[in-house]
Amino acid sequence: MEFDERTEKCREVFSLLSEYLNLELPTGACQEIETHLAGCPPCIEFAESLRKTVELCRRYRPRELPEPLEKNARQQLLDAYQRMLGARKDPSQLNR
Amino acid sequence: MERDTEVKLARQLIAGEPEAFDRFVEHFRAKIFHYSWLMCGQREDAEEVAQETLLKVFESFAHLREPERVRPWVFRIAKNACLMKRRKSVFAPSQELSLDEFLPAMNHEGGHATIQIADWSRLPDRQMLQSEMKEVLARAIRELPENYRAVILLRDMEELSTLETAQILDLTEDVVKTRLHRARLAVRQELDEYLRTDSRVLPSRT
Ligand SMILES: [Zn+2]
Numbered sequence: 001m002e003f004d005e006r007t008e009k010c011r012e013v014f015s016l017l018s019e020y021l022n023l024e025l026p027t028g029a030c031q032e033i034e035t036h037l038a039g040c041p042p043c044i045e046f047a048e049s050l051r052k053t054v055e056l057c058r059r060y061r062p063r064e065l066p067e068p069l070e071k072n073a074r075q076q077l078l079d080a081y082q083r084m085l086g087a088r089k090d091p092s093q094l095n096r
Numbered sequence: 097m098e099r100d101t102e103v104k105l106a107r108q109l110i111a112g113e114p115e116a117f118d119r120f121v122e123h124f125r126a127k128i129f130h131y132s133w134l135m136c137g138q139r140e141d142a143e144e145v146a147q148e149t150l151l152k153v154f155e156s157f158a159h160l161r162e163p164e165r166v167r168p169w170v171f172r173i174a175k176n177a178c179l180m181k182r183r184k185s186v187f188a189p190s191q192e193l194s195l196d197e198f199l200p201a202m203n204h205e206g207g208h209a210t211i212q213i214a215d216w217s218r219l220p221d222r223q224m225l226q227s228e229m230k231e232v233l234a235r236a237i238r239e240l241p242e243n244y245r246a247v248i249l250l251r252d253m254e255e256l257s258t259l260e261t262a263q264i265l266d267l268t269e270d271v272v273k274t275r276l277h278r279a280r281l282a283v284r285q286e287l288d289e290y291l292r293t294d295s296r297v298l299p300s301r302t
Contacts, residue, residue: 011199014195014199015195015277017277018273018276018277018280019273019277022258024258024273041208041210042200042202042209042210042211045211045213045216045217046200046211046213048216048217049213049214049216049284049288050280050281050284052216052219053280053283053284053287054252054280056229056233056287057233057237057248057252057253057280057283058252058253058255060230060233060234060253062130062133062134062234063227063230064129064130064133064139065126065129066125066126066129066142066143066146067143069121069122069125073147074121076147076151077117077121077147077150077151077154078117080151080154080155081109081117081154081157083154083155084154084155084157084158085112087158088110088158
């Protein structure tokens with residue numbers, strides 16, 4: 001059986017799940033979804049899998065790190081930083 | 097690092113406190129590297145984007161009027177630096193994802209409807225950080241069309257708000273919401289397939 005047989009409400013919930021999980025829906029719409037979820041196990045199961053997906057993304061910390069910063073590259077950044085600090089102390093530099 | 101620690105660090109940097117510089121560079125360099133690595137796909141490009149972004153950040157630090165906005169501000173610069181690097185893929189069509197392709201199949205056997213997805217309730221919290229899962233997640237994100245990838249990276253991984261993400265990417269908030277939902281659904285589907293096929297992660301449903 002295909003998903004077409006699911007009710008319109010299931011489809012609507014499906015399309016709003018991220019906004020629901022993000023708490024971005026108006027109170028009324030949010031309550032409607034909760035009412036539907038309470039009586040629809042497939043939707044609640046799906047919602048839970050999406051919630052865990054988001055949780056995984058939030059906790060994801062990459063294994064790949066940049067190579068250690070080279071001396072020259074650090075110096076380049078430090079120079080830019082110090083120029084910025086100097087400009088702030090000297091108001092005539094600010095409006096360059 | 098939490099956002100309020102980051103804001104404090106930005107304030108210390110503006111005030112010229114000595115240790116702030118290296119901490120700021122280390123923290124944001126890793127963040128920008130990660131974002132651009134997932135956006136451009138090349139380590140060398142990602143390293144260059146990180147350096148170019150930080151240089152711009154220091155050159156224009158005087159324009160950061162609200163240190164509270166340091167993260168979105170840095171990512172706005174990073175996004176532009178990243179765009180410059182993507183000459184090769186610039187002609188690649190940005191594919192649209194439709195909601196329907198992520199609707200799970202239904203099963204009506206035995207009188208009540210069930211959906212055909214993995215049993216996520218058996219995925220314990222500690223297993224969510226398992227390294228193989230991380231690989232699957234990273235691959236799922238890298239395989240997203242880039243207009244969706246940028247949104248999920250900024251919203252879910254960098255935890256920027258819908259408005260901040262919209263401002264960084266020059267999109268409306270509604271477009272950010274739509275793309276985020278589809279990106280999450282696509283990633284969910286990839287993880288689902290992995291969870292269903294790999295019996296070492298989850299025992300199959302009985
Ligand atoms: Zn339903």
